[in-house]
Amino acid sequence: MAEEKLSWGQALRVYLKPRVLAMFFLGFSAGLPFLLVFSTLSAWLTDYGVSKTTIGFFALVGLTYSIKFAWAPVIDHLKLPFLTRWMGKRRSWLVVSQLGVALGLLTLSQVNPQLALTQVAVVSVVIAFCAASQDVVIDAYRIESVREELQGAMAANYVFGYRVALLVAGGGALFLADIGTWSSSYMTMAALMGVGVITTLLVAEPDHTRAQDLAEPFEHTWVDRIMGSGRHSPIKEWFVRAVVCPFLEFFQRNGRFALVLLLFIGIYRVSDLAMGVMANPFYLDLGFSKTDIAQIVKVYGFFFSIAGAYLGGLLVAHYGIPRPLILGAVLVAATNLLFANLALIGPEKMWLALVISADNISAGISNTVFIAYLSSLVNQEYTATQYALFSSLMTLPGKFISAFSGIVVDTQGYAEFFVYAAILGIPAILLATYVWWRDARQQAAEPTTGQ
Incomplete structure (x- = not known):
């Protein structure tokens, strides 16, 4: 259902x-x-x-x-x-x-x-x-x-x-x-x-009883498969249960689609993170003062980021996760085009306020929705292990790509850099759409399988 x-x-x-x-x-x-x-x-x-x-x-x-x-x-x-x-x-x-x-x-x-x-x-x-x-x-x-x-x-x-x-x-x-x-x-x-x-x-304290009951036979099976039957070393058995089983469980539960999920986790925030290290240099090089940056980017932007986060939570509660996930990916990519336009306009405070408003609202929505999505992927017996892995993978590709952002800015300029950052968001939009389509197809099939 x-x-x-x-x-x-x-x-x-x-x-x-x-x-x-x-x-x-x-x-x-x-x-x-x-x-x-x-x-x-x-x-x-x-x-x-x-x-x-x-x-x-x-x-x-x-x-x-x-x-x-x-x-x-x-x-x-x-x-x-x-x-x-x-x-x-x-x-x-x-x-x-x-x-x-x-x-x-x-x-x-x-x-x-x-x-x-x-x-x-x-x-x-x-x-x-x-x-x-x-x-x-x-x-x-x-x-x-x-x-x-x-x-x-x-x-x-x-x-x-x-x-x-x-x-x-x-x-x-x-x-x-x-x-x-x-x-x-x-x-x-x-x-x-x-x-x-x-x-x-x-x-x-959350109730762990059901998750523990479900995990016990799964862990016992894999301990026997990996270490064989009979007596096991307590340390080795603990390692299999605590370290190996969380990863095996994720791949067994999702099958080949697990690779798609890991790819999606890695690229969802690439468009957002790619510009992070270049943000303050961009504002300064464009001609904004440090006071402008403090007032508009830091203080003014703070309130819009919080508004975006709460709006994201509201969207998840009303629509579920898949559709807001697509919206977040589209908004993050699109706001990079606003930055590209700002690079062509110059140090106009009104435009900076507009861009910062859009950027922080979109980032707030996408981050909140994506956290909710990652939370839905974990097995509650291995919550800490699986989510820690997801959250590390979530930022790794974006931070790596951002290391080369200065090269693009030095060779082609800020406007081109932000256009490229927007293009980097397209794979995330496509995969978010695929996740939504796959979720909708599974939900449509559930009444049939239940009969």
Whole structure:
């Protein structure tokens, strides 16, 4: 039977559900540590006279976020002593990672970079590890907590909370350091991690019983196939269950179509990510001032990105995922043509505001819908592992292609570059259409197969 969609009124009321509201606070908890070990930390180190070469090496801390899929199987399968029995599978890992971030920030607030730079680096890596682990758990919790049609709303609230946290950890932390000290600023940020801890203690643990019951025979079968019958090494058996089975399950469930899905995940955001590194150089080269960029691109654009995220969640709740997925792909590609037009017009603030409005709304819609789509692809027994892999694959091709964006700009100009970026979005549109057609065909066949 085809999935029943929500009316517009029901779709709006989705945002009032307790678990959906909780995602704002969990998003805030996820976003808070990100800048505190990157740009805000760089400002602190600069104030203490640390060399630019050394500060540059601190960017390697960011690799922790890129390889979080490596320890996601541990989060999926390892029970924490006492805590898991008391709080459950997800909430126990969540509170441990949040407390790890808070203690790391508190430790960092007591360190003088001039006297103990190595300690600053080690603590920053620990904070990033705990923060990346928190991301893995929050993604898993979000997917397991509500039905598929609510995933867009969950993603929208998460994005809103995350963006607010970036403002607090960026401008807010700098302001506190300016009127006080860096130590007091980081102590305040550590205290704000309490928002996530309190939320974790208040929310309910998702029900994993059905997923575990379904996964057990699947894992047992593959353990016997790979390791043979008889007694198995506990470590090897755990590796097969935690690491190998999530990938086998995805390919067994989707068959050859799994390759199409992985390709689609990799290219969906290429058109969006390809221009990312060239955005600020474009604004400056076109003649806009830093104040124009701050006011229009950063502040004005922030509100439109949030509006786009909430609109995306509303569309998913009312229409389901496939059709908004096509819309998001079309909008992201089309807004690149607006940038190309801006490159020809020049530094007109009205046009910049128009382009930024369209770009942030389209990015908000596409990101929210795509997060909901990725969430629908995972098996809930392997949520953390499979989603961590998907989220890493989602940005990898776009970031790789963006490395060559400067070559295109230097040789052909900004207008041509943005046209090429729009063209890069065509495969995503075609695959999104194919996903919608395949989903519609399967739904149409379900009543027949059920008779």
